[in-house]
Amino acid sequence: MTMHPSDGPLLQVSNVNIEYRTRERQVRATHDVSFDVWPGDRFILLGPSGCGKSSLLKAAGGFLTPRSGQLSLAGSVITSPGPERMMVFQEFDQLPPWKTVLENVMFPLLASRKASRAEAKETALHFLHKVGLAEFADVMPHMLSGGMKQRVAIARALAMKPRMLLMDEPFAALDALTRRTMQEELLALWEEERFTLLFVTHSIEEALVVGSRILVLSPHPGRVRAEINCHQFGLNDFGSEAFQHAARHIHDLLFPTNGASPSPSSGEETAYVAATVHPS
Numbered sequence: 222m223t224m225h226p227s228d229g230p231l232l233q234v235s236n237v238n239i240e241y242r243t244r245e246r247q248v249r250a251t252h253d254v255s256f257d258v259w260p261g262d263r264f265i266l267l268g269p270s271g272c273g274k275s276s277l278l279k280a281a282g283g284f285l286t287p288r289s290g291q292l293s294l295a296g297s298v299i300t301s302p303g304p305e306r307m308m309v310f311q312e313f314d315q316l317p318p319w320k321t322v323l324e325n326v327m328f329p330l331l332a333s334r335k336a337s338r339a340e341a342k343e344t345a346l347h348f349l350h351k352v353g354l355a356e357f358a359d360v361m362p363h364m365l366s367g368g369m370k371q372r373v374a375i376a377r378a379l380a381m382k383p384r385m386l387l388m389d390e391p392f393a394a395l396d397a398l399t400r401r402t403m404q405e406e407l408l409a410l411w412e413e414e415r416f417t418l419l420f421v422t423h424s425i426e427e428a429l430v431v432g433s434r435i436l437v438l439s440p441h442p443g444r445v446r447a448e449i450n451c452h453q454f455g456l457n458d459f460g461s462e463a464f465q466h467a468a469r470h471i472h473d474l475l476f477p478t479n480g481a482s483p484s485p486s487s488g489e490e491t492a493y494v495a496a497t498v499h500p501s
């Protein structure tokens with residue numbers, strides 16, 4: 222990581238409107254979404270199905286262009302995918318099945334000409350070791366469990382030393398225990414590598430555990446509902462009163478009752494979560 226926090230946000234998302242147009246219809250996925258991700262942030266996009274989380278992640282990845290507004294990485298407008306933004310998806314089939322685990326991790330390093338074959342192998346083995354899979358380097362992906370495949374995908378992304386790691390519900394298809402372990406491992410990797418993370422989830426608990434900041438989105442089209450600081454929570458806080466309170470608070474933001482706008486900044490709530498709520 223070469224950027225210093227004083228250099229400004231790493232990712233700037235400004236008034237982004239994303240639309241999909243098919244022959245039959247036009248779908249507005251996001252409306253006027255703005256947020257900043259700073260170097261070293263673990264920034265979460267949280268919201269119900271259809272609020273445009275994946276669309277925003279794809280736009281940050283350079284896989285789609287917003288109808289209006291813009292996304293910039295370190296001041297340069299994002300117009301296409303690039304090796305400095307690596308993506309990890311939810312699906313277990315993101316690893317080409319004809320390549321071994323090692324070849325899978327080496328592939329982006331070789332394809333982007335970032336490393337010679339020997340360097341790529343060394344880096345790939347280093348990151349496979351970090352995710353606990355060095356012994357599986359010569360195995361084919363179909364012989365791995367879902368969690369192991371996700372670990373390979375994470376190793377493959379981190380091996381590129383990206384400026385930003387983009388993760389689209391990477392643990393959503395895993396069983397609860399594996400999901401918890403993977404969250405733990407991701408946080409341990411972050412402690413070591415301090416990468417900048419943009420992470421999509423629809424789980425409030427996962428957002429609070431994995432994130433340092435949460436952008437809460439409301440659906441149809443996706444709008445910013447609130448921004449919440451949550452760096453104080455870790456895996457050991459799951460059952461704590463403060464954690465439960467923060468989770469309830471986010472739940473109320475996502476599902477306001479009687480159309481009322483919840484007020485997060487009143488009284489005792491501020492002791493648990495620092496939030497900026499945006500008017501609906």
Ligand SMILES: Nc1ncnc2c1ncn2[C@@H]1O[C@H](COP(=O)(O)OP(=O)(O)OP(=O)(O)O)[C@@H](O)[C@H]1O
Binds near residue numbers: 241242272276
């Ligand atoms: N390729 C596409 N063509 C047309 N509409 C799309 C396309 N991709 C997404 N959409 C629509 O855009 C909206 C936002 O979708 P998106 O996948 O970004 O939301 P999401 O919050 O990630 O949802 P989920 O949690 O269900 O994945 C939805 O209404 C969806 O139907």
